[in-house]
Amino acid sequence: MPTPMPTPIILDVDTGYDDAVAMLIAAGHPEIELLGVTTVAGNAPLDVTTDNTLRTLDAAGYTNIPVIAGAHRPLVRELGGSTDAQSQHFRFSKKRAATPGYAVDWLVEMIMASDGEIVLVPLAPLTNIALALYKEPAIVEKVKKVVLMGGAVHGGNMTPTAEFNIWIDPEAARIVWQAGWPITMVGLDVTSRALIPPDDVAQVKALATDRARITGELLDFCVQREVVGWGKPGVQIFDACAVAAVVDPGMLTTHHCFVDVETTGTLTAGMTVCDLEGLTEKPANCHVGLDIDYSRFFRVMMEGLEG
Numbered sequence: 001m002p003t004p005m006p007t008p009i010i011l012d013v014d015t016g017y018d019d020a021v022a023m024l025i026a027a028g029h030p031e032i033e034l035l036g037v038t039t040v041a042g043n044a045p046l047d048v049t050t051d052n053t054l055r056t057l058d059a060a061g062y063t064n065i066p067v068i069a070g071a072h073r074p075l076v077r078e079l080g081g082s083t084d085a086q087s088q089h090f091r092f093s094k095k096r097a098a099t100p101g102y103a104v105d106w107l108v109e110m111i112m113a114s115d116g117e118i119v120l121v122p123l124a125p126l127t128n129i130a131l132a133l134y135k136e137p138a139i140v141e142k143v144k145k146v147v148l149m150g151g152a153v154h155g156g157n158m159t160p161t162a163e164f165n166i167w168i169d170p171e172a173a174r175i176v177w178q179a180g181w182p183i184t185m186v187g188l189d190v191t192s193r194a195l196i197p198p199d200d201v202a203q204v205k206a207l208a209t210d211r212a213r214i215t216g217e218l219l220d221f222c223v224q225r226e227v228v229g230w231g232k233p234g235v236q237i238f239d240a241c242a243v244a245a246v247v248d249p250g251m252l253t254t255h256h257c258f259v260d261v262e263t264t265g266t267l268t269a270g271m272t273v274c275d276l277e278g279l280t281e282k283p284a285n286c287h288v289g290l291d292i293d294y295s296r297f298f299r300v301m302m303e304g305l306e307g
C-alpha cells in the first residue's frame with residue numbers, strides 16, 4: 001500500500017525529555033513533515049527549552065528544521081515550578097542558534113500561508129498558541145486540527161486536579177479551548193496507559209539511527225527514575241503519545257464533548273473540566289482521549305525512530 005502524503009505539522013515544545021522524544025519521532029516518521037518547532041517556557045525557562053530543542057534536533061541531524069523561540073512566561077501567572085528532571089540543559093551538541101524572530105509571528109505566518117492542512121501539535125503550556133490566536137484569530141479556519149498533550153479527565157500531575165501544561169498557563173489553555181477549532185486532547189488518561197516497559201526501551205536502543213540512540217539515552221534516564229526509582233512497569237513519555245496520535249488517530253479511544261478550563265479555583269486552577277455526560281448542554285469542542293492502544297503507539301514510535 002503506497003505511503004500516504006506526509007502530514008505537515010508544527011510542534012510547540014518546552015523541551016524536556018519527552019518533548020525531545022516526540023520531536024525525534026516526528027522528524028523521522030515517513031508520514032509526518034515537521035515544518036518547524038516553536039519553543040515556550042514551561043518545563044524550564046525559555047532559554048533552556050529552546051537550547052534543548054536545538055541540541056536534540058541538531059544531534060540527530062535535523063539542522064534544517066527551524067526552531068523559533070516564543071513566550072518567556074505564561075500570559076498572566078509567573079512561570080511555575082519546573083521539575084529537576086525536566087529543567088536540565090541537555091548535553092547533546094547544537095550546531096546553530098534559533099531562527100531569528102518570535103514564535104507567535106512565525107506560527108501565524110506559516111498557518112495563514114498554508115493550504116489548511118497543517119496539524120498543530122502543542123506539547124507544552126499553551127501560551128504561544130493563545131498569543132497566536134490573539135494576533136490572528138483567522139488561524140482557527142486555517143489549522144486542520146490541534147492535537148495537544150495536556151489536561152486530564154481525572155486527576156493531575158502538578159496538583160490533584162491539574163496536569164502540568166494546563167496548570168502552568170490556565171488562561172492560555174482556556175483561550176485555546178474556546179477558539180472553535182478541532183481539538184484532540186491527549187491527556188494523562190491516555191499517557192498513563194502508554195507506559196514503555198524496559199524490554200521495549202531495549203528495542204528502541206537496538207535501532208541503528210542517531211534518533212534512536214538519543215531517544216535511548218533519554219529513555220534510560222526515565223527508566224532509572226520511574227522503573228528503578230518508583231517501581232513503575234514502564235516510562236511515561238507524555239508528548240510522544242500526541243505525535244503518535246497524529247500518525248494513527250485510531251490508536252486513541254476518544255469522546256467528543258465540551259471541555260473548559262478552570263482559571264480561578266484555589267484547589268482546581270488548571271483543571272480541564274470534561275463534560276463527558278453533556279450536563280452543561282454546551283456544544284462539544286474537544287475529542288477527549290480516554291485510552292490508547294499501546295501496541296499501535298509503540299509501532300508508530302519505532303517507525304519514527306528506525307530507517
Ligand code: RIB
Pocket residue numbers: 014016017018019042043123124125149157163164165238239
Ligand atoms: O504533564 C506532562 C507535560 O508537562 C509534558 O508535556 C511534559 O513535557 C511537561 O511539559
Ligand code: CA
Pocket residue numbers: 013014015016018019043123124239
Ligand atoms: Ca512538554
